[in-house]
Each structure stands twice: as C-alpha cells, then as structure tokens.
Amino acid sequence: TVVRLVVRFYRNxxxxxxxxxxxxxxxxxxxxDKTLSVHTDPVHLYKSWVNQSEAQTGQRSHLPYDVT
Incomplete structure (x- = not known):
C-alpha cells in the first residue's frame, strides 16, 4: 500500500x-486551515453534512439527524 511505501521511505x-x-x-x-474539518467519525461527518445541506437550501432536511 501507499502507507507502507511512505513508511519504508521515511525510515531511510x-x-x-x-x-x-x-x-x-x-x-x-x-x-x-481553521475552516477545514478533519473529523473522521462517520456520525459527526453525517451530522455536519445534514447541517450544511440545510444551511444551503434553507429548508429542514428529510433525513434523520440522530443516527448511530
């Protein structure tokens, strides 16, 4: 994988x-970059996506907000 290649290269x-x-x-x-979101939690990413969608459209999303 690319990660293994980079690690081997770095050790040199x-x-x-x-x-x-x-x-x-x-x-x-x-x-x-303070505007960049680097979260990797899928639930956090989903909620952020729903919020962003609602902010852009100005309408409440039909998607559920609380997910696990």
Missing part, C-alpha cells in the same frame, strides 16, 4: 528530509 535517512521538504508545506497549510 534521506527519505526523512525528502518527505519533510516535499510534504512539509502542504501539511502545515492543512493544519493551519
């Missing part, structure tokens, strides 16, 4: 500095 001394140089700025931009 040259790989650490190369990854830092290649990905450092992008990662800092993502971490610094």
């Amino acid at each position: 001394g040259r790989g650490q500095s190369a990854l830092r140089e290649i990905l450092g700025r992008v990662i800092q931009d993502v971490l610094g």
Whole structure:
C-alpha cells in the first residue's frame, strides 16, 4: 500500500528530509486551515453534512439527524 511505501521511505535517512521538504508545506497549510474539518467519525461527518445541506437550501432536511 501507499502507507507502507511512505513508511519504508521515511525510515531511510534521506527519505526523512525528502518527505519533510516535499510534504512539509502542504501539511502545515492543512493544519493551519481553521475552516477545514478533519473529523473522521462517520456520525459527526453525517451530522455536519445534514447541517450544511440545510444551511444551503434553507429548508429542514428529510433525513434523520440522530443516527448511530
């Protein structure tokens, strides 16, 4: 997988500095973006999606809000 490839590359001394140089700025931009939601909980993502849909349409969603 890609993750294994990156981990193997990172463990190499040259790989650490190369990854830092290649990905450092992008990662800092993502971490610094306060408008970006990086939640991975499916329930949280679903509720956020329903809220966003309601805000865009101005109407209450027909979808249930409380899910598990």
